[in-house]
Amino acid sequence: MAYRFNIFDNGAALAETLAERVAGTLAEAVAMRGHASIAVSGGSTPKAFFRALSSTTLDWSRVTITLVDERFVPESNERSNHALVSAGLLQGKAAEARFVPLYHDGATAEDAARLATAATVDLCRPFDVVVLGMGGDGHTASFFPGGSNLQMALDPATPRGVITMEAEGAGEPRLTFTFSALQDARLLILHIESQSKKPVIDRALSEGKDSTLPIGRVIATASSDTEIYWAP
Numbered sequence: 408m409a410y411r412f413n414i415f416d417n418g419a420a421l422a423e424t425l426a427e428r429v430a431g432t433l434a435e436a437v438a439m440r441g442h443a444s445i446a447v448s449g450g451s452t453p454k455a456f457f458r459a460l461s462s463t464t465l466d467w468s469r470v471t472i473t474l475v476d477e478r479f480v481p482e483s484n485e486r487s488n489h490a491l492v493s494a495g496l497l498q499g500k501a502a503e504a505r506f507v508p509l510y511h512d513g514a515t516a517e518d519a520a521r522l523a524t525a526a527t528v529d530l531c532r533p534f535d536v537v538v539l540g541m542g543g544d545g546h547t548a549s550f551f552p553g554g555s556n557l558q559m560a561l562d563p564a565t566p567r568g569v570i571t572m573e574a575e576g577a578g579e580p581r582l583t584f585t586f587s588a589l590q591d592a593r594l595l596i597l598h599i600e601s602q603s604k605k606p607v608i609d610r611a612l613s614e615g616k617d618s619t620l621p622i623g624r625v626i627a628t629a630s631s632d633t634e635i636y637w638a639p
Protein backbone atom coordinates (compact mmCIF):
# COMPACT_ATOMS: atom_id res chain seq x y z
CA MET A 408 0.00 0.00 0.00
CA ALA A 409 0.96 3.62 0.12
CA TYR A 410 3.15 5.33 2.67
CA ARG A 411 3.78 8.86 3.87
CA PHE A 412 7.28 9.88 4.98
CA ASN A 413 7.37 12.41 7.86
CA ILE A 414 10.82 13.87 8.54
CA PHE A 415 11.73 15.58 11.84
CA ASP A 416 14.75 17.64 12.91
CA ASN A 417 15.33 15.49 15.98
CA GLY A 418 13.97 12.64 18.08
CA ALA A 419 12.35 14.92 20.66
CA ALA A 420 10.21 16.69 18.05
CA LEU A 421 9.31 13.34 16.50
CA ALA A 422 8.32 11.86 19.87
CA GLU A 423 5.93 14.73 20.69
CA THR A 424 4.19 14.68 17.29
CA LEU A 425 3.95 10.89 17.17
CA ALA A 426 2.58 10.76 20.73
CA GLU A 427 -0.17 13.25 19.79
CA ARG A 428 -1.04 11.27 16.64
CA VAL A 429 -1.22 7.95 18.52
CA ALA A 430 -3.10 9.35 21.52
CA GLY A 431 -5.65 10.99 19.19
CA THR A 432 -6.31 7.67 17.44
CA LEU A 433 -6.64 5.81 20.76
CA ALA A 434 -9.05 8.46 22.07
CA GLU A 435 -11.17 8.16 18.90
CA ALA A 436 -11.30 4.38 19.32
CA VAL A 437 -12.38 4.73 22.96
CA ALA A 438 -15.07 7.23 21.95
CA MET A 439 -16.37 4.97 19.16
CA ARG A 440 -16.03 1.49 20.67
CA GLY A 441 -15.41 2.01 24.38
CA HIS A 442 -11.89 0.57 24.26
CA ALA A 443 -8.67 0.79 22.26
CA SER A 444 -5.73 -1.51 21.48
CA ILE A 445 -2.13 -0.71 20.60
CA ALA A 446 0.90 -2.88 19.85
CA VAL A 447 4.25 -1.14 20.30
CA SER A 448 7.81 -2.10 19.37
CA GLY A 449 10.77 -2.59 21.66
CA GLY A 450 14.45 -1.95 21.07
CA SER A 451 16.16 1.35 21.81
CA THR A 452 14.22 3.73 19.54
CA PRO A 453 10.87 4.20 21.32
CA LYS A 454 12.06 5.54 24.71
CA ALA A 455 11.29 9.26 24.16
CA PHE A 456 8.07 8.40 22.33
CA PHE A 457 6.96 6.21 25.26
CA ARG A 458 7.65 9.06 27.71
CA ALA A 459 5.66 11.52 25.60
CA LEU A 460 2.77 9.09 25.05
CA SER A 461 2.52 8.19 28.75
CA SER A 462 1.79 11.80 29.65
CA THR A 463 -0.98 12.35 27.10
CA THR A 464 -4.51 12.75 28.40
CA LEU A 465 -7.00 10.04 27.50
CA ASP A 466 -8.97 7.36 29.34
CA TRP A 467 -6.06 4.98 29.69
CA SER A 468 -8.14 2.55 31.75
CA ARG A 469 -9.85 1.65 28.46
CA VAL A 470 -6.61 1.04 26.56
CA THR A 471 -4.89 -2.32 26.17
CA ILE A 472 -1.20 -2.30 25.28
CA THR A 473 0.82 -5.20 23.95
CA LEU A 474 4.05 -5.66 22.03
CA VAL A 475 4.58 -6.19 18.32
CA ASP A 476 7.35 -8.62 19.30
CA GLU A 477 9.29 -9.82 22.33
CA ARG A 478 12.57 -11.52 23.16
CA PHE A 479 11.98 -14.88 24.86
CA VAL A 480 13.22 -13.57 28.20
CA PRO A 481 11.43 -12.62 31.44
CA GLU A 482 10.73 -9.01 32.37
CA SER A 483 13.70 -9.10 34.76
CA ASN A 484 16.09 -9.48 31.80
CA GLU A 485 17.56 -6.19 30.53
CA ARG A 486 16.74 -7.19 26.94
CA SER A 487 13.04 -7.62 27.70
CA ASN A 488 10.77 -5.40 25.59
CA HIS A 489 8.15 -5.74 28.38
CA ALA A 490 10.66 -4.13 30.80
CA LEU A 491 11.12 -1.21 28.39
CA VAL A 492 7.36 -0.67 28.21
CA SER A 493 7.00 -0.94 32.00
CA ALA A 494 9.74 1.63 32.58
CA GLY A 495 8.76 4.06 29.83
CA LEU A 496 5.13 3.72 28.85
CA LEU A 497 3.19 2.22 31.76
CA GLN A 498 3.92 5.33 33.80
CA GLY A 499 2.11 8.55 34.73
CA LYS A 500 -1.33 8.78 33.15
CA ALA A 501 -0.76 5.60 31.15
CA ALA A 502 -0.17 3.51 34.29
CA GLU A 503 -3.91 2.79 34.21
CA ALA A 504 -3.66 0.93 30.90
CA ARG A 505 -3.86 -2.88 30.76
CA PHE A 506 -0.70 -4.56 29.48
CA VAL A 507 -0.78 -8.01 27.85
CA PRO A 508 2.69 -9.61 27.68
CA LEU A 509 3.81 -12.00 24.95
CA TYR A 510 6.38 -13.75 27.18
CA HIS A 511 5.04 -16.46 29.50
CA ASP A 512 7.13 -17.75 32.37
CA GLY A 513 8.01 -21.43 32.41
CA ALA A 514 6.74 -22.13 28.93
CA THR A 515 8.83 -22.98 25.86
CA ALA A 516 8.89 -20.28 23.16
CA GLU A 517 6.34 -22.31 21.17
CA ASP A 518 4.07 -22.67 24.22
CA ALA A 519 4.46 -18.96 24.97
CA ALA A 520 3.47 -18.12 21.37
CA ARG A 521 0.31 -20.21 21.72
CA LEU A 522 -0.53 -18.57 25.09
CA ALA A 523 0.17 -15.10 23.69
CA THR A 524 -2.06 -15.80 20.68
CA ALA A 525 -4.90 -16.84 22.99
CA ALA A 526 -4.38 -13.81 25.25
CA THR A 527 -4.44 -11.32 22.37
CA VAL A 528 -7.13 -12.86 20.17
CA ASP A 529 -9.58 -10.00 20.70
CA LEU A 530 -7.02 -7.20 20.41
CA CYS A 531 -5.84 -7.55 16.85
CA ARG A 532 -9.04 -7.69 14.80
CA PRO A 533 -7.70 -5.16 13.88
CA PHE A 534 -5.42 -3.29 16.27
CA ASP A 535 -6.33 0.38 16.58
CA VAL A 536 -2.64 1.32 16.49
CA VAL A 537 0.52 -0.58 15.56
CA VAL A 538 3.90 1.13 15.96
CA LEU A 539 6.60 -0.78 14.11
CA GLY A 540 10.33 -0.21 14.46
CA MET A 541 13.14 -1.20 12.13
CA GLY A 542 16.58 -2.66 12.76
CA GLY A 543 19.63 -1.77 10.68
CA ASP A 544 19.25 -5.12 8.88
CA GLY A 545 15.74 -4.19 7.70
CA HIS A 546 13.89 -6.37 10.21
CA THR A 547 10.63 -5.17 11.68
CA ALA A 548 8.74 -6.83 14.54
CA SER A 549 10.83 -10.05 14.69
CA PHE A 550 10.69 -10.57 10.91
CA PHE A 551 14.45 -11.05 10.56
CA PRO A 552 16.12 -11.58 7.18
CA GLY A 553 16.84 -15.34 7.08
CA GLY A 554 14.61 -15.96 10.12
CA SER A 555 13.45 -19.52 10.84
CA ASN A 556 9.75 -18.72 10.32
CA LEU A 557 10.06 -15.65 8.09
CA GLN A 558 7.94 -17.00 5.23
CA MET A 559 5.21 -18.06 7.64
CA ALA A 560 5.34 -14.71 9.45
CA LEU A 561 4.98 -12.71 6.23
CA ASP A 562 2.43 -14.94 4.51
CA PRO A 563 -0.91 -13.08 4.51
CA ALA A 564 -2.64 -16.47 4.78
CA THR A 565 -1.01 -17.24 8.14
CA PRO A 566 -3.66 -16.62 10.81
CA ARG A 567 -3.47 -13.59 13.07
CA GLY A 568 -1.48 -14.44 16.17
CA VAL A 569 1.96 -14.82 17.70
CA ILE A 570 4.62 -17.19 16.35
CA THR A 571 8.26 -17.89 17.19
CA MET A 572 11.30 -16.72 15.26
CA GLU A 573 14.97 -17.57 15.48
CA ALA A 574 17.65 -15.76 13.49
CA GLU A 575 21.37 -15.10 13.60
CA GLY A 576 20.97 -11.40 14.37
CA ALA A 577 18.15 -11.87 16.86
CA GLY A 578 20.02 -13.08 19.94
CA GLU A 579 17.51 -15.15 21.88
CA PRO A 580 14.42 -16.81 20.32
CA ARG A 581 11.67 -14.33 19.57
CA LEU A 582 7.90 -14.09 19.81
CA THR A 583 6.30 -12.00 17.10
CA PHE A 584 2.87 -11.10 15.84
CA THR A 585 2.29 -12.31 12.30
CA PHE A 586 2.02 -9.90 9.38
CA SER A 587 -1.70 -10.69 9.13
CA ALA A 588 -2.24 -9.40 12.67
CA LEU A 589 -0.37 -6.14 12.14
CA GLN A 590 -0.98 -5.09 8.54
CA ASP A 591 -4.53 -3.78 8.84
CA ALA A 592 -4.12 -1.63 11.96
CA ARG A 593 -6.39 1.42 11.86
CA LEU A 594 -3.20 3.45 12.28
CA LEU A 595 -0.01 1.77 11.05
CA ILE A 596 3.18 3.62 12.02
CA LEU A 597 6.84 2.95 11.29
CA HIS A 598 9.12 4.80 13.72
CA ILE A 599 12.80 5.00 12.71
CA GLU A 600 15.65 7.06 14.09
CA SER A 601 19.31 7.47 13.08
CA GLN A 602 21.05 8.56 9.92
CA SER A 603 22.42 5.08 9.35
CA LYS A 604 18.93 3.59 8.93
CA LYS A 605 17.89 6.10 6.24
CA PRO A 606 19.52 4.25 3.31
CA VAL A 607 17.99 1.01 4.62
CA ILE A 608 14.42 2.33 4.57
CA ASP A 609 15.03 4.09 1.23
CA ARG A 610 16.17 0.78 -0.28
CA ALA A 611 13.24 -1.12 1.26
CA LEU A 612 10.75 1.38 -0.16
CA SER A 613 12.27 1.30 -3.62
CA GLU A 614 12.38 -2.53 -3.73
CA GLY A 615 8.79 -2.86 -2.47
CA LYS A 616 7.08 -6.26 -2.29
CA ASP A 617 10.11 -8.11 -3.72
CA SER A 618 12.52 -6.61 -1.20
CA THR A 619 14.88 -8.89 0.70
CA LEU A 620 14.34 -6.48 3.60
CA PRO A 621 11.25 -7.58 5.55
CA ILE A 622 10.16 -3.99 6.24
CA GLY A 623 9.94 -3.34 2.48
CA ARG A 624 7.61 -6.30 2.03
CA VAL A 625 5.46 -5.26 4.98
CA ILE A 626 4.94 -1.69 3.77
CA ALA A 627 4.31 -2.77 0.16
CA THR A 628 1.75 -5.45 1.02
CA ALA A 629 -0.03 -4.10 4.13
CA SER A 630 -3.67 -3.23 3.52
CA SER A 631 -3.28 -0.08 5.65
CA ASP A 632 -1.14 2.83 4.53
CA THR A 633 2.05 3.24 6.59
CA GLU A 634 2.92 6.55 8.21
CA ILE A 635 6.71 6.66 8.49
CA TYR A 636 8.23 8.88 11.21
CA TRP A 637 11.95 9.43 10.82
CA ALA A 638 14.52 11.63 12.61
CA PRO A 639 18.32 11.60 12.26
Ligand SMILES: O=C1O[C@H](COP(=O)(O)O)[C@@H](O)[C@H](O)[C@H]1O
Pocket residue numbers: 447448449450451452453475476477478488539540541542543547548549
Ligand atom coordinates in the same frame (compact mmCIF):
# COMPACT_ATOMS: atom_id res chain seq x y z
O1 LIG B 1 14.86 -6.41 18.15
C1 LIG B 1 14.17 -5.44 17.97
O2 LIG B 1 14.63 -4.46 17.17
C2 LIG B 1 13.76 -3.55 16.49
C3 LIG B 1 14.58 -2.29 16.24
O3 LIG B 1 15.18 -1.92 17.45
P1 LIG B 1 16.12 -0.63 17.62
O4 LIG B 1 16.89 -0.88 18.90
O5 LIG B 1 17.02 -0.56 16.42
O6 LIG B 1 15.20 0.53 17.73
C4 LIG B 1 12.48 -3.29 17.26
O7 LIG B 1 11.57 -2.61 16.45
C5 LIG B 1 11.89 -4.61 17.77
O8 LIG B 1 10.68 -4.39 18.45
C6 LIG B 1 12.89 -5.25 18.69
O9 LIG B 1 12.40 -6.46 19.26
